[in-house]
Amino acid sequence: MSGRAAIKGVGTSHFARQPDVAGVRLGWQAAAEALADAAVAPDAIEAVFAGTVFGEPGVVTRTLQHLGIVGVPVLTFENACASGTTAFHEAWVSVTSGRYENVLAFGIETMTAHFSGPITPLASDPEGAQGLAMPCLYGMAANRYLHCLGVTPQQMAQVAVKNRRHALANPRAQRAARHTVAEVLASRMIADPLTLLQCCDISDAAAAAVLGPAEGRVGEVAVRAGALASGKHWDHRSELAWGWQLVADVGRTALEAAGVGVADIDVFEVHDAFTIGEIITTEALGMCDLGGGGGLVESGHTSQGGAQPVNPSGGLLARGHPLGATGLGQIAEIAWQLRGRAGGRQVHGARLGLVETMGGGTSGIDGNACVVIVLEATG
Amino acid sequence: MSGRAAIKGVGTSHFARQPDVAGVRLGWQAAAEALADAAVAPDAIEAVFAGTVFGEPGVVTRTLQHLGIVGVPVLTFENACASGTTAFHEAWVSVTSGRYENVLAFGIETMTAHFSGPITPLASDPEGAQGLAMPCLYGMAANRYLHCLGVTPQQMAQVAVKNRRHALANPRAQRAARHTVAEVLASRMIADPLTLLQCCDISDAAAAAVLGPAEGRVGEVAVRAGALASGKHWDHRSELAWGWQLVADVGRTALEAAGVGVADIDVFEVHDAFTIGEIITTEALGMCDLGGGGGLVESGHTSQGGAQPVNPSGGLLARGHPLGATGLGQIAEIAWQLRGRAGGRQVHGARLGLVETMGGGTSGIDGNACVVIVLEATG
DSSP, X not given: OOOOEEEEEEEEOOOBOOTTSOHHHHHHHHHHHHHHHHTOOGGGOOEEEEEOSSOOTTHHHHHHHXXXXXXXXXXXXXXXXXXXXXXXXXXXXXHHTTSOSSEEEEEEEEOTTTOSSOOOOXXXXXXXXXXXXXXXXXXXXXXXXXXXXXXXXXXHHHHHHHHHHHGGGOTTOSOOOOOOHHHHHHSOEEETTEEGGGBOOOOEEEEEEXXXXXXXXXXXXXXXXXXXXXXXXXXXXXXXXXXXXXXXXXXXXXXXXXXXXXXXXXXXXXXXXXXXXXXXXXXXXXXXXXXXXXXXXXXXXXXXXXXXXXXXXXXHHHHOOOHHHHHHHXXXXXXXXXXXXXXXXXXXXXXXEEEEEEEOOOTTBTOSEEEEEEEEEOO | OOOOEEEEEEEEOOOBOOXXXXXXXXXXXXXXXXXXXXXXXXXXXXXXXXXXXXXXXXXXXXXXXXXXXXXXXXXXXXXXXXXXXXXXXXXXXXXXXXXXXXXXXXXXXXOTTTOSSXXXXXXXXXXXXXXXXXXXXXXXXXXXXXXXXXXXHHHHHHHHHHHHHHGGGOTTOXXXXXXXXXXHHHSOEEETTEEXXXXXXXXXXXXXXXXXXXXXXXXXXXXXXXXXXXXXXXXXXXXXXXXXXHHHHHHHHHHHHXXXXXXXXXXXXXXXXXXXXXXXXXXXXXXXXXXOHHHHHHTTTTSTTSSSOBOTTOHHHHHOOOHHHHHHHHHHHHHHHHTTOXXXXXXXXXOXXXXXXXXXXXXXXXXXXXXXXXXXXXX
């Protein structure tokens, strides 16, 4: 490591069901905003780190061509739901290692024109053969929590109520709403016990960040640490739900590298593709004990105005979950928060923020990927 | 850069039309062979760098799960036809920079169960709207060569004759054959002037390499240099065909970094998805002047037994072109050549080898990606 890296600027498109808008246009909006925010010219970008899951080959270079970023290494990552955060992580490593100075991290996904139902594994995969679409995998984790760990359906629903309410202050969110717990629980059943309003939407969006060497200027957001790993073998007889241990391992690695404890973090963006996901994540990050994630959200601790707001943007549940764009959407939100530029959803006095993204789908391992990034305000 | 990296072992599956074989099985064959060849245990692998274009999300982690490689960073790249070579390049950088010691580079693609015709861009893309499937893009380049640069149809066909003949000595190649120039030219027209036998096959395969710090042991293959870039804006009025300048730029960068000239290279594996591709590439790498690529193949210079054999494996034309696996298939071939283990296709006395892969599809830029790697025998 030859130096510290900082976020110089961020940008996103709207997160929305916008099947008629070309991916290239969404990508352009996000990257152009990030470059302008960073005051970095396109021809100063030395390399691009992009994330997409279902993006057609060429969508990234085509977007860059329209931005005037050509002739440089373009590294596009697929890492399930963590693709965008993986791209950010690798961009960060490339700066801290001295490989590049100015780089663009970028995530893009257009889903609504291609998918109508949940993302379903191939029938030739073990999960596909068992009908284990993603809502089912999380549904099983949710049942484990209901039956073995004392979390209540109402607490689970509180995650959806909180995050959709948070999104009311986010003009780029897809599914802001003022719901009651009863409404969440009464919505259509998707994968028992997860109802429709406990599941994120598919989405079309792009998000981006410009990184470079930390200079300590006001407006920069320092990348204090990051960690990335795939899961170890997972046995369903474990007392820990799928993904718990992976988030715990990667979270601990990142926090230790940052030299801070989870109690020091002022604001979080974490992977709430389903309500149970946020409960698992807050526990695994150490914000409470195993089984305490339900009480944590119920207490208001993780709400806007609480001690440690989680998903002030609305999270995946309310901002929407365009897979490859999600991680950089989380990064952009925390960057805005740490610069005091989050408008009506500002977490006052936020100095340290944490992004966590989980990528999954392979049931025999504890998640395909988890990435945790710790960010810090400058100046 | 904290040190030099070497290839410790390589492996591949068969390259074939094998739609009934799961990608995970092909991946397992390649990676297990590479690990055994390197005498590196799966749990010594610290990170995985994988390439695939159309691989379903999860295919890489699922393969690794079966190998016992879990809990480590898994970085999966999409970079068009250069996806596998991109993964290798990034694995190499991760070792030279001291980020990791033992890493696995890995490429996988299963195509024949999903595609029946050529790979065609989306109708919403400019190329798709114009019907510019890959054979058409290369067909236009071929016509430029026929009409403006004096290359003859017979010389173009010679590339297919040579590479399919080379593959007769490669038991893992998909389309080895002893053809005449007349047969190649008489085969069905695909994209004027490119006939069927001048086009590579889609394929199902995987390939892998284990890298680590160079120790100078016999059997290692040192990575002398590598370079990676995307293309700059391309204007069809240029005197240089699509991709020429990108290959020239990346090739020059890699050769200069290696401290050798192209005349020093003993054996090449280059991107001959279509016959004209090899002609463009040999020119752009500096083996001959612009327009001289036809005469070069006709002279026998690039044939097995010639001064500088190109594509002794059969190349993409005869080994087959499973997109994400291609680059690591090229790497494996050069590694076998430099270790004197290429059997009936051994280029005698080969000490320096070069791999070049071109990834394209976006017509407004001079290629989505090009990667060039220079490898050297040890001991």
